[in-house]
Amino acid sequence: MPAAFHVLTTGYAHDRVAGTVTLLTEDDTVAVVDPGMVADRRLILGPLAELGIEPREVTDVVFSHHHPDHTLNAALFPKARFHDHMAVYRDDIWEDRDADGYAISPSITLMTTPGHTPEDISTLATTDQGLVVLTHLWWSAEGPADDPFAPDRDQLRAAREKVLALNPALIVPGHGAPFAPSPTTPI
Template identity: 30%
Template structure:
């Protein structure tokens, strides 16, 4: 039986000075293996290590790291896990190596983990979980579908609002494909864990949060700054 829990929640926040990039980091237990989906980036490295310690785990206990895509905010912390096999879609590797216009790709990661890299295609399986190609945000964005129809989408669905609107807010490869991938994801999943938002339930055309209470997010400001909050 597949088990999952969110180690660090994705946060749907951008700024006028750049993207914070706090993605959903998910720990899974697939049979007897520990798997992390999208380990995040330097900015959430310490909280990630703390979350693992709180569960009696360390970086050497992780058997696999699955990357939905090769953007920095989802992928850089892959380097924390020296024993893990690294899984990514073949389409994403091809996209990363042939695309110089996507500013958030960390193409160097492919060479750094090449001896541990597992390249997969749409429909391939790992310990009973199925890889689902969901292109658009990038050329090879990939989700992972668990036995209970929980789908981890990465940024194929970044926010619950994208699922409600059936429309991607932005895409680096193809907006049309991104919208098609949202429809595809909603058609196969019962629960979706998006890239930068809380999990939600899909029941036909109805979409609702999985949890009654939202995640707690604390923003600490030091120094002189004028803060403007824009709710979309």
């Protein structure tokens, strides 16, 4: 059975900043991706409760990168394993591993996609809608074409091309609503 996905809160980046926070579930896996800055923690906890999920039931948390707008609320999930570009963390255990190809569950895997930062990863979820990619390679459907934080524009372009080559049905960007990639998607 494929993974299910729900956007818990849609992010934005204007005068104020909030990250898009997403839930992925498959069998016993309950994963939250990028539990970062939001105007109120209830914007994460409320949608979880509506889905019948308590914070202690979250098994995994994925950080696309280590900016606070994507990590600030990680402590809401006390039983979770935490995933980033280089390791899995739980309590006082630090397990080094390469994120590229790491499977959280049969339908949820990680892929290295340096671009916004050199350590960025994307989460790939095979769902009933098709492949959904959760990534900060785009802030929203509009881009920006030139990420003002990207240290290497060529690296960003290569990672975006890598994601688009997978023909995802949806991209969940770092600060916006999910979108279907199109020929006008910034590369």
